[in-house]
Amino acid sequence: MFYFKSHNPFQVTQVKTQRMQAQQVYLNSKLLEILSVEIHKPNAKPFVVTSWYRPPNSLVDLFSNIDSLLGRLDSENIEHYLMGDMNCDLLSSDNIYVRALLNVTDVYGLKQLIDEPTRITPSTSTLIDLIFTTHQDNILCSGVSHVGISDHSLVYAYRKISIPPVSKGINLISYRQFKHFNRTNFRNDILAQPWDDIKELYNPNDMWTKWKDLFSSVCDKHAPVKTKRTPPTKSP
Numbered sequence: 522m523f524y525f526k527s528h529n530p531f532q533v534t535q536v537k538t539q540r541m542q543a544q545q546v547y548l549n550s551k552l553l554e555i556l557s558v559e560i561h562k563p564n565a566k567p568f569v570v571t572s573w574y575r576p577p578n579s580l581v582d583l584f585s586n587i588d589s590l591l592g593r594l595d596s597e598n599i600e601h602y603l604m605g606d607m608n609c610d611l612l613s614s615d616n617i618y619v620r621a622l623l624n625v626t627d628v629y630g631l632k633q634l635i636d637e638p639t640r641i642t643p644s645t646s647t648l649i650d651l652i653f654t655t656h657q658d659n660i661l662c663s664g665v666s667h668v669g670i671s672d673h674s675l676v677y678a679y680r681k682i683s684i685p686p687v688s689k690g691i692n693l694i695s696y697r698q699f700k701h702f703n704r705t706n707f708r709n710d711i712l713a714q715p716w717d718d719i720k721e722l723y724n725p726n727d728m729w730t731k732w733k734d735l736f737s738s739v740c741d742k743h744a745p746v747k748t749k750r751t752p753p754t755k756s757p
Contacts, residue, residue, distance in 0.1 A: 553586050562682065568600035568656075577608040584621040591629045603631065603653040606673060610647040612638065626653050634663040639674045641667070650676045662704055666711045670719065675711075692751045697744040707743045714739065 557571040571590070575583065587603075594601045609622045611633065626633070631653040639650035650673055652663060663678035679699075714735045722728045 552583055553590075555590070566600065568602070568680075569594060570602045570604070573603060573605040573607065575605075575607045575609070579608075581617055581621050584618075584625050587622075588625045588628075591625060591631070595629045600656045600659070601654075602678070604651060604676070604678075606650050608649050609651070610649050611651065612646070612648045629655070631655055632657045634660060634678055635665060635676050637665050639665055639676055640672055641674070642672065650674065652676055652678050654678070661699060662702070664704065664708065666708055668711060668714070668716050670716050693748055694751055695746055695748050697740070698747045699744050702744055707739065710739045710742065711736070 554574040554576075555571060557569055559567050559569050561567045573587070591601075591603070603626070607622060609618045610616065611619060613619060632655075634652045634654060634657070635648065635650065638646040638648050640647045650665075654660060659681050661679040661681055664676070666675040666677065668675050716732075716735065719728050719731050722731060
């Protein structure tokens with residue numbers, strides 16, 4: 522769990538590994554509750570993932586700030602994703618907030634991936650947890666898992682990622698195999714996990730570890746990690 526607080530306009534934290542780098546940028550704004558992460562892969566263009574929470578009582582003028590953010594990303598011609606609880610029910614098109622959101626995202630060519638309710642109560646059913654992207658072709662699958670951890674369901678998207686070899690000679694690369702991936706079976710196994718065990722934990726790091734282990738075990742079953750050898754890299 523990460524919490525960022527700063528008196529500067531931006532606070533940047535870089536997370537580096539041997540093969541991938543992530544840069545987390547927190548926009549310190551009194552109007553936007555937002556966190557952007559820029560993902561770098563070797564020999565590939567970076568992409569940005571932005572998580573945004575819009576309070577339900579916020580003014581419609583707030584969308585002008587999102588317009589500015591998306592405009593900056595668009596000017597840099599970078600692949601980006603906007604996701605989060607936006608409190609705009611896309612199942613109700615006759616809504617000033619929905620129209621404001623779609624007007625902004627349409628201008629920058631963002632496509633919305635989630636198409637079923639994400640918050641279901643005994644009396645209501647709304648689609649307010651959304652994922653927008655500029656590069657829909659890079660998404661393998663997306664959807665909603667009603668895991669029951671909260672009154673909001675889990676929304677997800679799988680982006681195609683491949684790691685190129687980093688050295689000459691015979692290389693071993695690891696990847697997830699989606700050849701036999703079945704979305705329905707994956708979702709059913711997600712629902713079958715003992716998510717209530719997380720409620721017995723009090724440390725946020727322990728809760729995150731437990732959630733990650735449960736989720737990863739299902740991913741490993743339906744999209745197992747494979748290793749293969751690649752031929753030597755040819756010199757130019």
